[in-house]
Amino acid sequence: MKSKGMAGCLNHAMIDNVQAKAAQAVADHFGEPGFDDITKAYIDQRYEGYSEENQETWRTLFDRQMGYLDEHASETYLAGARAIRLVREHIPYLDGTKSINHFLRQLTGWQSKAVPGYLPAKSFFACLARREFPTTVVIRAKEDIDYLPEPDIFHDIFGHVPLHADPTFADFLQTYGKAALLTDDPFHTERLARLFWFTVEFGLIREGGRVKLYGSGLISSPGESRHALASPDVDRRPFEMERVCDTAFEIDHFQPILYVLDSFEQLKDAMNSYAQRLLSSRAGTGSMQPAAS
Ligand SMILES: [Fe+2]
Numbered sequence: 001m002k003s004k005g006m007a008g009c010l011n012h013a014m015i016d017n018v019q020a021k022a023a024q025a026v027a028d029h030f031g032e033p034g035f036d037d038i039t040k041a042y043i044d045q046r047y048e049g050y051s052e053e054n055q056e057t058w059r060t061l062f063d064r065q066m067g068y069l070d071e072h073a074s075e076t077y078l079a080g081a082r083a084i085r086l087v088r089e090h091i092p093y094l095d096g097t098k099s100i101n102h103f104l105r106q107l108t109g110w111q112s113k114a115v116p117g118y119l120p121a122k123s124f125f126a127c128l129a130r131r132e133f134p135t136t137v138v139i140r141a142k143e144d145i146d147y148l149p150e151p152d153i154f155h156d157i158f159g160h161v162p163l164h165a166d167p168t169f170a171d172f173l174q175t176y177g178k179a180a181l182l183t184d185d186p187f188h189t190e191r192l193a194r195l196f197w198f199t200v201e202f203g204l205i206r207e208g209g210r211v212k213l214y215g216s217g218l219i220s221s222p223g224e225s226r227h228a229l230a231s232p233d234v235d236r237r238p239f240e241m242e243r244v245c246d247t248a249f250e251i252d253h254f255q256p257i258l259y260v261l262d263s264f265e266q267l268k269d270a271m272n273s274y275a276q277r278l279l280s281s282r283a284g285t286g287s288m289q290p291a292a293s
Contacts, residue, residue: 012138014046014049014050015043015138020043020116021116022040023040023041023043023116024116026038027041027123028120030120030123038123038126038127041115041119041123042114042115042134043114043115044095044114045095045137046137050091053142055091056142057142057145058088058090058154061220062154063088065158065219066088068222072212072229073213073214074205074214076163076169076214076264077162077213077219079165080161080162080164080165081162083162083165084103084104084107084162085098086158086161092157092161094112094114094135100112103165104161104164104165107167108165108166108170109170110133111131111132111133112156112164113133113134115134115135117150121189122181125181126177127177128173128176128177128178129174129181130174131173131174133160133161136151136152136153138152139154140154148221154220155216155217156216158219159219159220166264168265168267168268169268172271173200175275176195176200176271178275179271179274180196182279182282191245192245194245194247195241195244195271195274197249198259199215199259199261200216201217202218202224202228202249202255202258203215203218203259203261204218204229204236204258204260204261205262206260206261211260213228214261224255228258233256234257235256235257236258237258237260238259239266239270240259241270241273244259247259
C-alpha cells in the first residue's frame with residue numbers, strides 16, 4: 001500500500017501553490033469559527049498544468065472503460081455522459097463554454113468545483129448541500145494507471161458527474177448532503193456513510209430486466225465493474241434502505257455485497273423519507289428541506 005505523499009501517484013505539482021494550500025486549510029477547519037464559507041475551499045483548475053502524458057492517461061482510461069460501459073452502465077449514466085459532453089479527447093474542462101459545468105448548469109444546476117485534495121466529511125457534505133461536487137483536478141500518473149490510492153479526476157468526473165445531469169439523482173444527492181451536514185448523531189452519520197457507499201460509490205440498478213452499473217467506484221474501475229456484474233461471489237441484493245444502512249462495508253478489496261435499485265426515484269424517495277425523519281427528530285432546531293421533487 002502506498003502512502004498519500006509518495007511520488008508518482010498523482011500530478012501533485014498542479015496543487016502545490018498558495019491558493020491550494022489556503023483552500024485546503026478552509027476545508028480542514030470548516031465549521032470552526034471563521035471558517036463558515038465552504039466556497040473558499042474551491043480552487044482554479046489551472047488547466048495548463050496538465051501535461052501531454054496526463055492527457056494520454058485520460059484517453060487510455062476513457063477508452064478501456066467506455067466501450068464496456070456502453071453495454072453495462074445505466075442508461076441514465078450514459079445519457080448524462082453525453083449530455084455533459086464527456087469525451088475521450090481531453091481531460092474535462094470545469095470552466096468556460098466547453099466545460100462540463102456549462103452543460104450541467106442548464107440541466108440540473110449542479111456544478112463540479114475543483115478542490116485541492118481530500119475534504120473532511122462535513123466539508124464534503126456542505127458542498128453537496130449546495131449542489132456542488134468537490135472534484136479532484138489531478139490525474140493519476142501513467143505508470144500507476146491501475147493503482148489508485150485516492151480519487152483523481154477520472155474517478156471524480158468520469159465516475160461521478162454524469163449522474164448529476166439527471167434531475168432525480170441530482171435532487172437525491174443534494175438531499176443527502178443536507179441530511180449528512182445536519183446530523184451530528186454518530187449513529188446516523190455511520191448509516192449515511194453506508195448509504196453513500198452502497199449507492200453513489202458502488203450502486204447497481206435494474207434496467208430492462210438487466211442489472212447495470214451506476215456507482216462511481218464501479219463505473220471508473222475496469223476490475224471492479226466486471227467483478228460486480230459477473231462474479232458468482234457477489235451477493236446482489238434488492239435495495240432496501242434500512243438493510244443498506246445496516247450493512248457494514250469493507251474498503252480494500254472487491255465488494256462482496258452490492259445493492260440493486262429498481263429506479264432512481266426509489267433512491268430519491270427513500271432519501272427524502274430519511275431526511276424527513278432526521279428533521280423531525282430535530283424539530284424546532286433544523287431548517288433542512290429535501291430538494292424539490
Ligand atoms: Fe467517489
